Amino acid sequence: MTAPVELVTAVVARPRRRSRRSVNLIVGVTLFGLIAAIAVVSLFWTPYALQDTSGGRLQPPSGAHWAGTDKLGRDLFSQLMVGARLAMAVGFGSVAIAAVIGILVGLIAAVAGRWVDDALSSLLDIAIAFPTLLLAMLIVAWRGAALDSAILAIGLAGSAVIARLTRVTAARVLAMDFVTASRTSGTGPFRLVLLHVLPNIWPTLIVPFALQFGGAVVAEASLSYLGLGSPPPNASWGRMLQDAQSTVLVAPTAAILPGILLVLTIVGTNLLADGLRDVADPASRSIS
Amino acid sequence: MSALLSVEDLGVDVVPPDARRLVESVTFDVHEGERLGVIGESGSGKSLTALAILGLLAHPLRARGHARFTVGGAVVDAVSASQRRLDRVRGATVSAVFQEPLASLDPLMRVGDQLAWPLAHHRGLRGDALRRAILDALADVQLPAPERIARSYIHEISGGQRQRVAIALALAAGPRLLIADEPTTALDVTVQAGVLELLQREIADRGMSLIFISHDLPVVSAVADRVLVMRGGRQAELDETRRLLRSPAHEYTRSLVAASRRLDAFLEVHPHGR
Amino acid sequence: MLLLAFVLAATILFVVLRVLGNPVYSLISVGATKEDIAAAAARLGVDRPLIVQFGDYLRQLVTLDLGNSFTSGLPVGPEIVRRLNVTLPLTLLSFALSMVIAIPVGFFAAWKSRTWYGTAFSAVSQVTGAIPVFWVGIILVFVLALGARIFPASGFPRTDWSDPGAALYALTLPVLTIAIVAGSELARYVRSATLDVLGQQYMRAARATGQSFGSALRRHGVRNGIVPVISILAIQLSTTFVGAVIVERVFALPGLGDMLLSGIVEQDFPSVQGVLLFSTALVLLLGFVADVIQRILDPRLRASLSGNRRVRAAA
Numbered sequence: 090m091t092a093p094v095e096l097v098t099a100v101v102a103r104p105r106r107r108s109r110r111s112v113n114l115i116v117g118v119t120l121f122g123l124i125a126a127i128a129v130v131s132l133f134w135t136p137y138a139l140q141d142t143s144g145g146r147l148q149p150p151s152g153a154h155w156a157g158t159d160k161l162g163r164d165l166f167s168q169l170m171v172g173a174r175l176a177m178a179v180g181f182g183s184v185a186i187a188a189v190i191g192i193l194v195g196l197i198a199a200v201a202g203r204w205v206d207d208a209l210s211s212l213l214d215i216a217i218a219f220p221t222l223l224l225a226m227l228i229v230a231w232r233g234a235a236l237d238s239a240i241l242a243i244g245l246a247g248s249a250v251i252a253r254l255t256r257v258t259a260a261r262v263l264a265m266d267f268v269t270a271s272r273t274s275g276t277g278p279f280r281l282v283l284l285h286v287l288p289n290i291w292p293t294l295i296v297p298f299a300l301q302f303g304g305a306v307v308a309e310a311s312l313s314y315l316g317l318g319s320p321p322p323n324a325s326w327g328r329m330l331q332d333a334q335s336t337v338l339v340a341p342t343a344a345i346l347p348g349i350l351l352v353l354t355i356v357g358t359n360l361l362a363d364g365l366r367d368v369a370d371p372a373s374r375s376i377s
Numbered sequence: 378m379s380a381l382l383s384v385e386d387l388g389v390d391v392v393p394p395d396a397r398r399l400v401e402s403v404t405f406d407v408h409e410g411e412r413l414g415v416i417g418e419s420g421s422g423k424s425l426t427a428l429a430i431l432g433l434l435a436h437p438l439r440a441r442g443h444a445r446f447t448v449g450g451a452v453v454d455a456v457s458a459s460q461r462r463l464d465r466v467r468g469a470t471v472s473a474v475f476q477e478p479l480a481s482l483d484p485l486m487r488v489g490d491q492l493a494w495p496l497a498h499h500r501g502l503r504g505d506a507l508r509r510a511i512l513d514a515l516a517d518v519q520l521p522a523p524e525r526i527a528r529s530y531i532h533e534i535s536g537g538q539r540q541r542v543a544i545a546l547a548l549a550a551g552p553r554l555l556i557a558d559e560p561t562t563a564l565d566v567t568v569q570a571g572v573l574e575l576l577q578r579e580i581a582d583r584g585m586s587l588i589f590i591s592h593d594l595p596v597v598s599a600v601a602d603r604v605l606v607m608r609g610g611r612q613a614e615l616d617e618t619r620r621l622l623r624s625p626a627h628e629y630t631r632s633l634v635a636a637s638r639r640l641d642a643f644l645e646v647h648p649h650g651r
Numbered sequence: 652m653l654l655l656a657f658v659l660a661a662t663i664l665f666v667v668l669r670v671l672g673n674p675v676y677s678l679i680s681v682g683a684t685k686e687d688i689a690a691a692a693a694r695l696g697v698d699r700p701l702i703v704q705f706g707d708y709l710r711q712l713v714t715l716d717l718g719n720s721f722t723s724g725l726p727v728g729p730e731i732v733r734r735l736n737v738t739l740p741l742t743l744l745s746f747a748l749s750m751v752i753a754i755p756v757g758f759f760a761a762w763k764s765r766t767w768y769g770t771a772f773s774a775v776s777q778v779t780g781a782i783p784v785f786w787v788g789i790i791l792v793f794v795l796a797l798g799a800r801i802f803p804a805s806g807f808p809r810t811d812w813s814d815p816g817a818a819l820y821a822l823t824l825p826v827l828t829i830a831i832v833a834g835s836e837l838a839r840y841v842r843s844a845t846l847d848v849l850g851q852q853y854m855r856a857a858r859a860t861g862q863s864f865g866s867a868l869r870r871h872g873v874r875n876g877i878v879p880v881i882s883i884l885a886i887q888l889s890t891t892f893v894g895a896v897i898v899e900r901v902f903a904l905p906g907l908g909d910m911l912l913s914g915i916v917e918q919d920f921p922s923v924q925g926v927l928l929f930s931t932a933l934v935l936l937l938g939f940v941a942d943v944i945q946r947i948l949d950p951r952l953r954a955s956l957s958g959n960r961r962v963r964a965a966a
Contacts, residue, residue, distance in 0.1 A: 215656050218886065218938045220893040223930055227664070230915045230923050307783050311897055314785045315912055330786060334901070337793050344793065348786040355781040433855055437765055460864065468861025481856035483871045485878070485949055494870065495860040530950045546860060 114364025120357025124350070128174040135167035139324060147340040157342050159332055165343055168324040169350060175325050176306045176354055179240055183305040184298050186244025187251050192294075194248065195255025196286070199263060210256070216249035221308050229317045236319035243308045247301045254297055258290040299362035303355045310351055326351050379447045380406035381553055381586055382430070382471070387456070388441035389425045389434065389610075399438070400425050400610045407554065412580065412587040414601030414618070416594055416633070422610040423590045427556050430455055430588075431473060432463040446470055448553065468495055468550040474576075476559040478539035482531045488515075488542050489527030492549060499550035514545045518575055537568035541575065548579060554586040562591065573600065594637045598622060606630045658709075660931045664924060665708050717928070718921035722913075727925035731907065737807055738895050738906035741822055745829035745891045750884075752834035757841025764846060773842060780835030784894045788828040788901035795824060805903040825902045829894040833887060840883045848876040878949045885941030889934045 136155065137144070142162035150157045156165035198209040225242035232238045262268060268285050312318040313327030321328065326347035333343035384407075389400035400422040407413050417423050429440040432455040444455040448470050453462060475481045483491055492511045496502050502510050515523035518541040531539055540560060547555060557576060561569040577600060580587045591597045597604060598618050606613040606627060614627040625631045711718065717727035756772060763769030796804035802824045808817040848854065849872070857867040896908030903909075907926055914922035946952045 211656075212659075215660070215935065215938075218889065219660075219931070219934055220889050222893050222896070223927065226911065226915065227927055230920075303781065307781075310783050311785060314783075315897065315900055317912075317915065327783070327785075330789060334789050334792075337789065338797050341793065344789055348783070348790070351786065352778065352782050355783075356778055359777065359781055428855075431859060433858055435849075464858075464861055464863045466861075467859055472861075473856070473859040475852060475856055475859075477852065480852040483853045483857070483875065484951060485874050486871070494857075494862065494866075499861065532951055543856070546856070550861060 113360050113367055117357055117359070117361030117364045120353050121361050124173050124354045124357065125177055127170050128177040131167075131170035131174045135164075135170050137164035137167045139163065139167060139171060141167075147336060147343070149340065150342055156346055157340060159329070159343055160336055160340075165329075165346065168329055169326070169346060171324040172326040172329065172347065172350065173354075175236070175319070175323065176309070176351075178236070179243065179309040180302040180305050180358070182240040183244035183247060183309075184301050186241065187247035187301055188294070188298065189248075190245065191248035191251025192255050192287075192290075194252040196259055198252070198256040199259035199286075206256070210253075213249050213253045213256075216246075217253065219246075221246035221304070222311055225308060225312055226315075226317060229312065234312075234317045234320060236323060239309050239312050239318055240305075243305045246308075247304065250297060250301070251294065254294065255290060258293050259286050262286050262289045296362050296366045299358055299365055303358035303362070306351065306354050306358070380408045381411075381447060382407040383445045383447070384426075384430065384443070385445070386442035387426065387429055387444055389422065389429050390439050390441060392437045392439050398610065400429070403442075403605075403607075403612050405605055405612075405615055407586050407588060409553065409586060410584050411603070412589065412601045414597035414604040415588060415590045415607060416592065416597045416604060417607035417613075418592055420609075421607040423607050424558050426607070427473065427558050427588065427590060431467060431471065431556065432456075432458065432460070446554075468552065469499055470552055471554045471556065472547040472550065472552040473556040473558065474540070474543050474547045474560045477563045478536065478543045479531065481543055482539060482546075484531055486530075487527065488529055488531065488534070492527075492542075492546055495546065495549035514549055515542070517548075518542070518545045518579075519571075520545075535568075536564050537572060540564060540572050544572075544576065544579065548583070551583070552585065554588065555580065556588045556590070558590045559592070560589075561596070562593070576600075594633050606633070656935050657932055660935070661709075661712060661928060662705075664927055664931070665705060712928070717925040720914075720922045721919040722917050722922070727921050730910065730922070731925055731929055734905065734907045734910050736811060736906075737904050738892075738899070738908065740818075741825055741829075741895045741898070741904070741906060742888070742892045744822065744826045745833060745894065746888050748826055748830035749834035749837055749887065749891065752830060753837035754841055756834075757838040757843075758845050760838065760842040761845035761849060764842075773839065776835040776838045776842075779831060780839065782832060784828060784832045785897050785901050787831055788825070788898055791824050791828055792901070805901075807904045821902075821904075825895075825898045825904060828898055828901070829891055833891050833894060836890070837883065837887055840880060844876045844880050847879075848872045851875070874948065878945055881945050881948070882941045885937040888937050892930065892933065 141164065144154050144158035144162045144164055146158060146160055146162050148154055148158040154164050154166065156169060159165055159168070194209065194213075198206045198213075201209075221243060224246045225239065228242035228245070229238050232241075263286065271285060309318060309325065310327030310330075313325035314331045316328075316331065318325050318328055329347040330344060333340065333347070337344040384403060384405050387400065387403040388398060391397045391399065403422075403426055405413065415423050415426070425434070425438070428434050428438075430444045432440075432444075434440055440456045442456060446453045446455065446466055448466075453466050453470075455463060455466070458466075482488075489508075489511050492514055493507060496510045496514065497507055500510065511527055512523040515526050520526050520538060520541050526534060526538065526542070531542070534542070540563075544560075560576065561572050564572060573596065576587075579585070587600070589597060589600050598621075601618055603616065604618050604621050605615045606621075606629065608627075608629050614621065614625065614630050616626070621630060622634055625634050715728060717731070719726050720730065723730075756776065760769050760772040760776070764773075792804045796802050803821055804824075807821050808814060812818050848868075851872075853871055853875075854867050857871055858864065862870070895906065896911060898904070899906045899908035900912060907929070910922055911926040913919070914926065
């Protein structure tokens with residue numbers, strides 16, 4: 090007999106779920122796709138070359154320069170497009186690093202003995218509590234400001250959350266009957282992990298990956314704004330905002346557009362994450 | 378003599394834009410001292426009906442029809458009355474025990490403290506008198522070592538003990554009607570009988586009325602004078618227990634009775650299972 | 652436990668900054684001879700064996716001696732304290748404001764979650780929480796400082812806190828900036844916790860004994876809802892601290908963030924190390940305090956140390 094609360098949620102959620110699910114996911118995919126598309130296009134074509142300073146300084150948007158120019162005369166629209174490419178690179182790169190390191194550590198913690206597991210868990214708790222940006226600044230202080238430093242730092246910082254989730258999910262899968270059955274028929278630990286654990290933890294990890302993507306874009310933008318990101322002419326929306334801040338009264342577009350694109354990207358990835366969660370686990374929908 | 382509780386054409390809807398009807402046209406009376414069983418499968422609307430009578434339906438659910446309590450000449454309709462009015466009816470006139478005591482009791486509060494509120498509020502007790510009343514209430518539901526239980530948190534006591542605490546909580550204000558929604562379903566089989574017995578004894582001792590909700594026909598028929606059968610949100614049949622069991626009118630009731638008969642037949646041939 | 656974590660973090664910092672990075676290069680210039688490099692190394696003490704260096708490092712930490720800045724030559728410790736004058740009020744005020752915004756908004760969004768304005772609220776907070784904090788700062792400066800000229804666009808009064816009015820005036824926009832972003836995130840957590848509590852059966856059971864909605868909420872709902880929010884608050888405080896670091900750049904405030912950033916740019920390792928050590932200690936301490944508070948509030952967590960983690964994961 091389902092308790093009334095569940096009954097209510099289930100009953101009300103059922104007809105709504107179809108429309109709710111698509112809203113989050115659809116908007117998320119649209120926004121994300123838009124930014125990704127811009128990024129891809131920028132690989133082949135931008136209105137002007139990034140180094141082209143012929144445009145005249147701080148021009149407002151016009152037919153020639155759709156978003157205007159920056160204080161060195163470079164076309165802003167081109168920079169925005171390349172910025173999208175950078176955001177995508179940072180997002181995918183750092184999630185990849187977080188995934189590899191996180192899953193590895195999480196799996197070790199899940200299969201290892203009590204001691205190792207407890208030690209790793211304490212480490213992870215601390216790592217998760219530690220602010221990403223500070224860690225990133227540390228790594229940048231060590232290696233100097235560059236794109237790969239940023240991606241490495243953000244990826245490392247994000248791996249802790251992935252590791253913790255992997256550990257919990259993997260442990261749960263390992264405790265399931267079909268794994269025990271497989272183990273009794275002689276499957277070795279490596280094959281066990283590859284065949285059974287990984288495919289089953291995959292869906293749970295997709296949502297945190299999506300969330301990390303958004304977090305990585307913010308983190309990189311913050312780093313670039315602070316001057317710790319990849320140096321020019323590599324265009325980062327964060328750095329563009331830093332440039333534009335001093336001249337915001339004269340050329341407000343330069344200070345507004347990169348920010349809007351940042352927000353769209355981040356909201357897009359967050360909605361995508363929510364949408365994926367709705368699809369994967371409808372029961373959690375009532376809360377988010 | 379008018380009934381303690383008079384339910385007339387009670388329904389539960391989901392508010393627009395969904396506007397679905399989850400429960401429809403439920404009608405029955407409960408008089409003083411009467412015991413009514415409500416039986417049906419999951420999703421038949423039994424619990425929603427109970428919540429509607431208690432006036433505890435949460436948005437987006439809404440009650441329709443009437444559920445009138447008559448106490449001392451005053452009539453309160455749970456469907457239309459204000460929450461403030463119902464706050465006075467709940468606890469004092471009608472109270473409830475729910476299925477899962479681990480969820481129905483506050484996990485962060487000691488048992489004694491949880492009992493304190495209804496005793497203080499409805500019986501006006503304070504200080505030492507309150508403390509004694511708490512211990513008495515716990516002893517009344519046959520909990521051993523009431524002082525220890527009163528100091529405990531709910532996760533420190535067993536499931537059966539928790540449900541006894543829930544019963545004590547429901548009875549604290551001395552209601553005339555108790556609604557028990559699957560009170561033993563979540564308990565271990567060995568513990569169920571004890572809690573059921575406690576429930577029946579308390580009801581009998583206090584001359585209370587009882588609405589006993591369950592999906593288990595044998596249990597319901599042992600406890601109730603009359604049985605209301607629900608199916609798909611509607612009332613299938615309402616009759617005296619014995620007559621219902623012997624000659625059920627509705628086909629659903631017939632299948633229910635047949636199912637439990639089969640179990641009895643099985644047990645007759647195999648008294649110890651296999 | 653806390654101490655262990657801190658030592659571990661300090662060790663990591665040592666490894667990264669002293670071993671992997673090379674502090675010597677910040678002291679020498681292009682065209683330095685071998686003797687120059689050796690002299691610089693000797694000055695820093697990096698020519699000694701690592702173990703000795705590490706021992707020195709730990710000894711210095713215990714005595715709270717964070718060394719002297721490479722750029723200014725002044726001791727790092729007192730400098731940190733001086734800068735806290737700006738960063739600490741900034742952090743605490745932002746934290747307080749974010750709670751003032753988030754708790755009512757989150758509660759309201761949960762209470763009215765099935766109405767259109769409830770959903771609108773949570774949608775809006777989703778967006779405002781996704782905005783990078785420095786951009787909020789830039790926009791606020793644009794609108795309120797440069798446009799409407801209500802607040803200063805940057806800077807902190809030279810008179811420091813001897814003129815509290817001027818100091819607060821300078822901090823208004825920065826605090827608002829951080830509070831908007833941090834508050835949105837907190838609001839979502841509060842909403843989630845409230846929704847959770849409102850749907851709980853102990854609320855219904857309490858009302859069945861005759862308690863009013865308000866009474867049940869106060870007696871049962873609040874404490875149950877607070878527990879998960881407490882650990883979030885600790886993270887919030889860390890987040891506002893990091894936000895302060897960034898926002899100091901936006902508003903040219905002479906706080907810890909400024910010290911850190913200058914240190915990184917100028918390769919002033921003692922400063923960088925000092926600020927990072929301080930931040931680490933702060934974050935770890937906050938986490939520890941949150942843990943303790945949670946354990947006080949929730950008897951289920953007191954069972955065991957590792958049981959705590961498992962219960963927390965499930966709770």
